[in-house]
Amino acid sequence: MTVLYGTEHRALQDERDTRRLADLWQEMLIHGELAADEQAFIAARDMFFLSTVDARGNPTVSYKGGQPGFVRVIDATTILFPDYDGNGMCLSLGNIAQNRAIGLLFIDFETPHRLRVQGEAEISRDPDLIAAFPGATLAVKIRITDAFVNCARYIHRYEKVEQSRHAPAANGKQPIAEWKRIDLIQPHLSATDRPEAEAAGALSMDEYLQKVAARQS
Template sequence: MTVIYGPDHRALQDEHDSRRLADLWQSMLIHQELAPEEQAFISSRDFFFLATVDAEGKPTVSYKGGGQGFVRALDPKTLAFPGYDGNGMFLSAGNIAENRSVGMLFIDFETPHRLRVQGEAELVRGGELVSSFPGAAYAVRVAVTDAFVNCGRYIHKHARVETSRHVPDAEGKQPIAEWKRIDAVQPHLPKRDKSPAEEAGELTIEEYGAKVAEGST
């Protein structure tokens, strides 16, 4: 088990008379292997939030989405998910390459329910794991260090609306991102994106802004 509470955690717990409660939760809830029902919950999700940290200790958090089951439990201590086409910054992937510590938050807004997973991640740039995710540029394998269920009382409850049209299909195909059509962006696109962007037609930044406003991106 990783060290959960440091001196500052303990000081706050003592300030609010919650040390006993915190110790109870650590002994009851925090575990190092995913239970079958937790693996099933993760595989039922089509999005999660990923927290990563760079080499200087600066954190970032990002939303990761895909088809249902795009995050897989390879075994009770290992998760894997694909890296799809993004904005080219590779913030999360670059952070993982520098600092393997990650946090993953899985939420069901309909129940509501949430599961937190912490672990050590690694980038996988090729091979069977990557090819098993159609449309993936790479994959991330996460060795689970801690997992625990959080109280869902502050989760705003709502039903699903619709799946993003940009999620890769069974062959890995997906429509071009509208921002790649912006005239000021096109000269800077990777070679693989230039022809599809040109075929889709250029947009001015104002035209792109209008599409964003109408929700058609």
């Protein structure tokens, strides 16, 4: 289990007289293996937030979404998630290749409930593993070092929202991202993406923005 608190944490805890409480939480809540209910919770999610760190120590956070169950629990200390088609920047994957330390935040906005997971990640190009996630380009395997439930009192509560139509279906298919149709962007697309984007028809930036506005209205 990771030692959570450093000098600055302790200073702030002492300033607020919460050192005893912080020690209690670390003793009671922080654990290195997922309990059965935590495994089930992760396996039922259709989204999570992923935190990674680049080679310079700069953090970033991204949203990952898919069909319910797109994060696979292999065992109490191992989970997998797919890398789907993105914007080509590869920020999260590049960071993982540089620095394997990651954090994941799983949230249920209906209950509400949240689970934090920290661990070490590695990118997998194993075709059999990738094939287990229809629509995936790569897979990410995580060895869990710490997991803990946080107080959910500040989570905004929502009824079930509409799932993204771009979450890959069981056959791995998904609609083209309409930003790939923008005429200024098409010449810069990969050789894989360009034919589909051209077949869908080019959009000017104004036309694209109008489509976005219409969808949001």
